[in-house]
Amino acid sequence: MSVQILTRRLRGLLASTRRLQLAASLVVLALPLSGCGTGALWDKFMAKDDTFNEEPADKLYNEGLYLMNERHDNKAASKKFEEVDRQHPYSDWARKSLLMSAYAFYNQGDYDSCIGAASRYVTLHPGSPDAAYAQYLIAASHYDQIPDISRDQGRTEKAIAALEEVVRKYPNSEYSVSAKAKMEGARDQLAGKEMDIGRYYLQKRDYIAGINRFKTVVTQYQTTRHVEEALARLTEAYMSIGQVGEAQTAAAVLGHNFPDSKWYKDAYNLVKAGGYEPEENKGSYISQAFKKIGLGSLVSSQ
Secondary structure, eight states, rough: HHHHHHHHHHHHHHHHHHHHHHHHHHHHHHHHHHHHHHHHHHHHHHHHHHHHHOOHHHHHHHHHHHHHSSSSSHHHHHHHHHHHHHTTTSHHHHHHHHHHHHHHHHTTTTTHHHHHHHHHHHHHHSSSSHHHHHHHHHHHHHHOOOOTTTTHHHHHHHHHHHHHHHHOOOOSHHHHOOOOHHHHHHHHHHOOOOOHHHHHHHHOOHHHHHHHHEEEEHOOOOSSHHHHHHHHHHHHHHHHHHHHHHHHHHHHHHHHOOOOOOOHHHHHHHHHHTTTOOOOOOTTTTHHHHHTTTHHHHHHHH
């Protein structure tokens, strides 16, 4: 934009400002001359904008509860709770409303807004008795967005991290038990992803790449439902590349922990077909992984 144009606009603004100042001066000068109408005119001139009417915090809060519980209108309820925070930001009602707005967002499936409101609650009120619930809402919002195993599992990892935060910060809360259960579900999902990729490599006869995926399941996700198949796949992959000792160990650990598993039958037959028997090498990472969590003794005692 040229200097000439900017100069003309500046002059225009200055001229407008002078005209407004002159008009205001004339109005003020005219007020004393208006006789009996002076008071009303002055009141109208100086009156504040009354379009905003502040409502009592408890009234807004209860209206939000009604909309959520009776009308099942979580979107409208969240707006009421947000209005409490806007009109009465430092009140106890605002604290309660912030948590309720997070819950309303969660109910309507607006997980990002729920995470935002709940995170703000934890930041502002870390010592509140309801902070555990706010943290749980964050974790549950991530957990409910876990995708199927064919897609990227970034959300699953976030869910596990948030769930671990609930257990770590609030171990004695009522939400800790639920968080642990959800954590197992999320870990099962990650194990399923590893299995999916491992099977793909096995089909391509890229046995080393497949072993690395099944190894992850055996060493990190021993308590998931995928571990039986992972041990059987390790038996298959190790037999295919001639590492018989590891194949025997995988089959032996599978048979010891899951003797009635269909996967053990497959693993046993693979080892037997090669002229061997399942035999555990206690120095193998496979044996060590199960010894670390004591799964063998748990399963064999059932």
